[in-house]
């Protein structure tokens with residue numbers, strides 16, 4: 191898919207911006223703090239209705255402004271879809287084909303993006319929450335069912351944790367209601383865990399090929415879904431539901447004591463192994479970076495396989511973090527295939543040589559100086 195144009199009003203440091211993009215590589219160039227990342231962020235928000243940088247939508251509205259507006263047109267194999275998003279103090283409104291969507295889950299998935307920022311290079315090394323977020327954001331874009339189950343799960347988990355605290359403080363005594371919540375939680379939790387394992391299996395296949403190429407056949411990358419439950423590659427939702435419910439039931443008293451749910455997808459993690467060794471613990475920084483790059487590039491292929499369309503790739507200041515060899519792999523993998531948006535303070539070295547006909551946008555203080 192291609193984002194042909196974008197319109198921003200009162201978004202971050204942009205007053206009013208109308209811009210047309212190239213279907214190839216779009217380069218946002220400028221000094222620090224001029225609005226390059228803000229522009230990339232607006233595309234991410236247009237796709238997912240929320241930012242990767244903040245959980246607070248109000249930060250997206252231009253200071254002193256009362257609302258922020260983003261719109262764009264997405265060209266797909268079966269036609270062009272206009273998307274619109276409005277943020278104000280009451281919340282947000284999302285439109286597809288000029289029709290307001292009652293649920294954001296109906297909107298998400300129209301525009302698919304993969305963001306690669308320097309922080310993603312710590313996907314392997316960072317905290318488990320980062321890898322869970324990675325799974326939820328990527329798989330949610332590919333599957334409405336995953337998105338729906340995650341939303342339901344989050345709501346019930348919150349309710350169950352509150353109820354556990356009330357039981358702990360003896361404000362409630364009814365354990366039957368806790369069992370009802372456990373049952374619902376186990377049902378949605380099992381759906382999420384099985385879907386994660388299935389998606390990871392596919393992602394692993396793509397990532398292995400890429401990692402093999404980058405490491406010139408020296409390294410074999412494998413994934414492992416780490417859970418307190420046993421979730422085999424061919425596990426059924428029913429079997430995981432039963433396991434999870436049994437664990438929740440068995441540990442009720444401990445959970446009440448702690449006032450928190452101890453089992454489920456919110457506690458799981460993803461491990462990357464290179465030649466059977468955990469990259470997080472034993473990998474060199476280079477291996478950790480190659481792994482992160484392989485995973486990101488694999489996502490592009492997985493999304494194409496799942497949705498029939500290539501996603502957009504957003505590269506936020508990431509080239510400067512990669513050595514020439516990894517930059518070359520990245521740029522050759524995407525060229526002529528994926529519409530790409532990248533931010534940089536200067537286009538030099540390998541990137542300048544490899545990127546064919548980039549469309550360059552010079553940005554200064556939220557204003558586009560020129561396009562060529």
Ligand SMILES: Nc1ncnc2c1ncn2[C@@H]1O[C@H](COP(=O)(O)OP(=O)(O)OP(=O)(O)O)[C@@H](O)[C@H]1O
Nearest residue numbers: 202203222223224225226227228249250251252253
């Ligand atoms: N809600 C907002 N309203 C107005 N300006 C904002 C808002 N949020 C951020 N900014 C401004 O946007 C600028 C940062 O822009 P951005 O993060 O896009 O920088 P950048 O060009 O990517 O720079 P770097 O290369 O340092 O990452 C800062 O000057 C900041 O003050």
